[in-house]
Amino acid sequence: MYSIIFLSALIILLLIILFKQLKITKNAVITTLLSLIILYFIITPQSCMKYAIEGAKLFLSAIFPTIFPFMVICNILIAYGGIEIYSKILGPVLCRPLGISKNSTFAIVASVFCGYPIGAKYSSELYEKGYIDKDEFQRLLNIASNSGPIFTIGALGATMLGNKYLGMIIMLSCYVSAFIIGVLTRKEILDKSQVPNTDDNKYRTFGNILKDAVTDGITGILLIGGYVIIFSIIMSIIKYNVLTNMIVSNLSVHFKNTENIYGTIIGMLDLTNGCNIISASTMSLPIKVCIISFLCSFGSLSVVAQVNAFLYKYNINLKKYIILKLLQGVLAAIISLTLFLILPIKAATFSSSSYIITYISMETIAFILIAALVIIYNLFHVS
Numbered sequence: 001m002y003s004i005i006f007l008s009a010l011i012i013l014l015l016i017i018l019f020k021q022l023k024i025t026k027n028a029v030i031t032t033l034l035s036l037i038i039l040y041f042i043i044t045p046q047s048c049m050k051y052a053i054e055g056a057k058l059f060l061s062a063i064f065p066t067i068f069p070f071m072v073i074c075n076i077l078i079a080y081g082g083i084e085i086y087s088k089i090l091g092p093v094l095c096r097p098l099g100i101s102k103n104s105t106f107a108i109v110a111s112v113f114c115g116y117p118i119g120a121k122y123s124s125e126l127y128e129k130g131y132i133d134k135d136e137f138q139r140l141l142n143i144a145s146n147s148g149p150i151f152t153i154g155a156l157g158a159t160m161l162g163n164k165y166l167g168m169i170i171m172l173s174c175y176v177s178a179f180i181i182g183v184l185t186r187k188e189i190l191d192k193s194q195v196p197n198t199d200d201n202k203y204r205t206f207g208n209i210l211k212d213a214v215t216d217g218i219t220g221i222l223l224i225g226g227y228v229i230i231f232s233i234i235m236s237i238i239k240y241n242v243l244t245n246m247i248v249s250n251l252s253v254h255f256k257n258t259e260n261i262y263g264t265i266i267g268m269l270d271l272t273n274g275c276n277i278i279s280a281s282t283m284s285l286p287i288k289v290c291i292i293s294f295l296c297s298f299g300s301l302s303v304v305a306q307v308n309a310f311l312y313k314y315n316i317n318l319k320k321y322i323i324l325k326l327l328q329g330v331l332a333a334i335i336s337l338t339l340f341l342i343l344p345i346k347a348a349t350f351s352s353s354s355y356i357i358t359y360i361s362m363e364t365i366a367f368i369l370i371a372a373l374v375i376i377y378n379l380f381h382v383s
Helices: 002-021 026-043 045-079 082-094 102-114 118-128 134-143 149-160 164-184 199-203 206-239 242-254 258-269 271-279 285-298 300-314 318-342 362-381
Strands: none
Touching: 026 045, 045 082, 045 102, 045 118, 045 206, 082 102, 102 118, 102 134, 102 149, 118 134, 118 300, 134 164, 134 300, 134 318, 149 164, 149 271, 149 285, 164 285, 164 318, 206 258, 206 300, 258 271, 258 285, 258 300, 271 285, 271 300, 285 318, 300 318
């Protein structure tokens, strides 16, 4: 096993040296990788079609029915002044502690109810329409980008983990960690955002507003669907190939909880696949909840790609967004573990061994939390 690891490391090192010596550019590397993927499509067309269809089925059965109607309704709400109304009613409660203007309320509410990537879509709408400035837009993205209750309570809690209360713990940890990130990155409220002139909507009929809402909803949902299908194919390539199977098999010989590593890595690429692997594993229940909370708060690269689809034209610092999402994931893991231990959960649902937390100590948790807070502080308060 060690010989395989050594050989793999040696090959990677030699490739890096080769790239530097030949002055191979990033574009050349990406072109090579994409060419290999195309070659894989040609060699195994049935497999690629199978997983593309599975991605399409997931999109049509779970994502389209929940997100598309919500997007249409939100678009109609915006046309009828919903942003201003929500800002007046909920703004003082939601936005003041976070140091953002009341105009950001609508994006936060949309994210809480519907999850990824709706918060990013309506954050970009607020910025585009002039309700918030760019600095607030950047901060709002991390506050208003979270997993929704349908996924956390329904798909994760009730279906994958077999208990909706665990889904509630995961959902609560995501929201609390997002709130903490918002407070830690808080800036002075200048209330400099303006309310744009919406008088143009007075001259639009309901039919025109509905048509525009549906058109915008179709465009957004098809964009999300495209990413779901593409990542389904990519995940099939990663999960079902000889190299991955060989690495997992060799790791399982020397490590007891290989599924922890495998599920977390897969989950950072695709949220649903990773959570499914973690929930079906044999690890203790607190560890499952902890890892899944981390993945839900981070969102996975698939979710980041969906979020970026709404942000690309605004020159937003995506690196900062990803760093803060990783830090939010760490906070969510700690919060979910704490909630799991202090909240009363029906003992009949779990075996007593589920409460044994392996390889985690309170000192480790405290160290991770302090390190995360220091990184966040330095990231935003060092000039």
